[in-house]
Amino acid sequence: MAYKALYRTWRPQKFQDIVGQQHITRTLQNALLQGKVAHAYLFCGPRGTGKTTTAKVLAKALNCLEPASGEPCNHCQNCLAVNEGNSVDVVEIDAASNRGIDEIRDLRERVKFTPSTGRRKVYIIDEVHMLTDQAFNALLKTLEEPPGHVVFVLATTEAHKVPVTILSRCQRFDFRRIKPAEMVERLREVAKGAAIEVNEEALWLIAKAAEGGLRDALSILDQGAAFAVDTVTAGDIHSILGTVQQDILQSMVKFLADGKTGEALQLVSKLADLGKDLRLFTREMTTFLRDLLVDSIEGRGTGEQISNDNLFYLLKLLVQAEQDMKWSSQPGLVLELALVKASRPELGGSLEALTQRVAELERQLASGTLPRSRAPEITMPAEPNPTPTPPSPSRTDPTEEKVPVTPVNKTIKEGISPEKTSLHVGGEDVSGVVRQGWPDLMGDIKNGKKPLWILLNETKPSLEAQGNIVTLFFEDDFDVRRADKPEYKKYLEWLLGKHFSGSWEVRCVHAKKPPLSTLKPEEDPVYTEAVRIFGKDLVILENDPSETGGVK
Numbered sequence: 001m002a003y004k005a006l007y008r009t010w011r012p013q014k015f016q017d018i019v020g021q022q023h024i025t026r027t028l029q030n031a032l033l034q035g036k037v038a039h040a041y042l043f044c045g046p047r048g049t050g051k052t053t054t055a056k057v058l059a060k061a062l063n064c065l066e067p068a069s070g071e072p073c074n075h076c077q078n079c080l081a082v083n084e085g086n087s088v089d090v091v092e093i094d095a096a097s098n099r100g101i102d103e104i105r106d107l108r109e110r111v112k113f114t115p116s117t118g119r120r121k122v123y124i125i126d127e128v129h130m131l132t133d134q135a136f137n138a139l140l141k142t143l144e145e146p147p148g149h150v151v152f153v154l155a156t157t158e159a160h161k162v163p164v165t166i167l168s169r170c171q172r173f174d175f176r177r178i179k180p181a182e183m184v185e186r187l188r189e190v191a192k193g194a195a196i197e198v199n200e201e202a203l204w205l206i207a208k209a210a211e212g213g214l215r216d217a218l219s220i221l222d223q224g225a226a227f228a229v230d231t232v233t234a235g236d237i238h239s240i241l242g243t244v245q246q247d248i249l250q251s252m253v254k255f256l257a258d259g260k261t262g263e264a265l266q267l268v269s270k271l272a273d274l275g276k277d278l279r280l281f282t283r284e285m286t287t288f289l290r291d292l293l294v295d296s297i298e299g300r301g302t303g304e305q306i307s308n309d310n311l312f313y314l315l316k317l318l319v320q321a322e323q324d325m326k327w328s329s330q331p332g333l334v335l336e337l338a339l340v341k342a343s344r345p346e347l348g349g350s351l352e353a354l355t356q357r358v359a360e361l362e363r364q365l366a367s368g369t370l371p372r373s374r375a376p377e378i379t380m381p382a383e384p385n386p387t388p389t390p391p392s393p394s395r396t397d398p399t400e401e402k403v404p405v406t407p408v409n410k411t412i413k414e415g416i417s418p419e420k421t422s423l424h425v426g427g428e429d430v431s432g433v434v435r436q437g438w439p440d441l442m443g444d445i446k447n448g449k450k451p452l453w454i455l456l457n458e459t460k461p462s463l464e465a466q467g468n469i470v471t472l473f474f475e476d477d478f479d480v481r482r483a484d485k486p487e488y489k490k491y492l493e494w495l496l497g498k499h500f501s502g503s504w505e506v507r508c509v510h511a512k513k514p515p516l517s518t519l520k521p522e523e524d525p526v527y528t529e530a531v532r533i534f535g536k537d538l539v540i541l542e543n544d545p546s547e548t549g550g551v552k
């Protein structure tokens with residue numbers, strides 16, 4: 001026996017089984033009981049909300065040989081004929097297919113014939129808004145002088161596309177989206193009846209994903225049952241839908257609220273690697289943020305500790321990103337830009353700054369230099385405020401707004417106390433600060449671990465620090481192998497923690513990089529950081545960085 005989809009097997013056979021549309025089913029039952037059934041109905045509403053199902057129950061109730069309380073009996077020959085889809089008196093026309101056009105064309109001729117077995121001939125026209133003008137005209141003529149034995153049920157998801165001349169001749173019913181709670185109840189019934197084991201979380205997830213359409217919900221449950229090993233879980237449903245678990249959405253919101261841009265981008269990269277659709281993910285994020293905002297406004301505790309303003313800001317950015325992603329050839333980049341902006345509200349609207357930042361973070365992602373561990377507490381703003389400083393005397397072109405590099409340098413320098421230094425970590429380039437403290441560190445190494453000191457003193461690796469990861473670049477692969485020992489790395493990590501506080505990770509890699517002593521002024525990390533934030537055009541080198549405490 002061929003497999004029959006759940007939504008077909010479990011299609012309601014009576015008015016009382018139709019979920020969430022009591023305002024319609026009750027009216028229809030009353031009309032049936034009082035013999036006041038209209039000759040044309042228009043059923044409007046979103047897909048999967050029960051329009052066709054209701055039309056069929058109505059058709060059965062009209063022709064049932066043993067109706068009770070306005071309900072069809074479902075076992076007389078007329079009811080069975082409709083249930084089996086071979087009733088000659090109930091005609092279903094799908095206006096969306098070409099077949100519908102021909103059927104409407106000679107509808108006028110055929111409606112004249114009286115029903116063969118039942119009392120009424122029922123024409124159900126699905127997606128009626130798809131009819132051509134010609135077909136609408138043919139239909140209109142029939143509706144103007146309807147034979148007494150004919151009932152039309154026109155169903156549509158887009159009532160505004162139905163000509164007003166047709167609308168005015170129909171009794172209109174608006175089907176509403178089915179509420180999640182109602183949907184869950186029905187899903188539970190169906191699952192029980194079909195012997196499908198499904199947990200509560202999965203049921204709610206299905207109900208939410210179906211967005212008010214029961215047919216879609218049942219399809220998802222169907223897939224879930226086929227996919228799951230035994231019990232259908234939320235994880236199974238996420239796999240089917242390509243959506244992500246709630247905790248991933250929670251993590252992302254937290255990263256954004258905490259300004260952890262690197263972690264946010266890493267998460268997106270991970271999702272992309274897992275084959276998740278980033279557009280869908282963005283959509284999920286907007287729904288999730290919306291729910292958080294509504295909960296927060298209505299005073300339901302979320303424990304997230306994010307202000308409404310911030311939630312609103314994040315939501316606005318992601319709604320925009322979702323829109324933009326539809327038209328972009330690089331939807332991933334659009335999302336990344338939005339996440340950078342979301343986690344760095346201070347960056348505001350400078351597209352150039354954002355683009356540069358994304359490019360930089362992508363580079364870090366690719367090279368694996370982004371921090372993996374939790375970032376230590378943030379106590380020092382390593383980034384300068386991007387508002388332009390007052391004009392400096394060295395400016396030659398008054399029309400250009402240039403940011404002198406000295407204040408940037410100062411900002412970083414002044415944040416460091418000689419005793420204990422806490423760095424702003426979490427993906428930022430803190431190479432300048434670490435390089436500056438390196439001679440002191442070497443002093444400690446000389447006393448604490450002589451072999452390592454000899455190695456470092458001999459090979460003079462160049463150094464980069466991103467977030468809480470310090471990378472040492474050795475020119476010779478052999479030196480990498482000498483330095484890349486757990487014992488040395490642990491020691492260096494401990495020492496870095498002692499000098500700069502927080503937890504650190506040390507990596508030794510083989511790469512040709514200019515040694516520390518030969519850095520040109522343009523290679524000053526402070527200068528490159530400033531360029532990274534403001535763009536090359538906005539940053540000028542005012543004086544030799546070596547004189548202002550830059551890299552020696």
Ligand SMILES: [Zn+2]
Pocket residue numbers: 063064065066067072073074075076077078079080
């Ligand atoms: Zn019957």
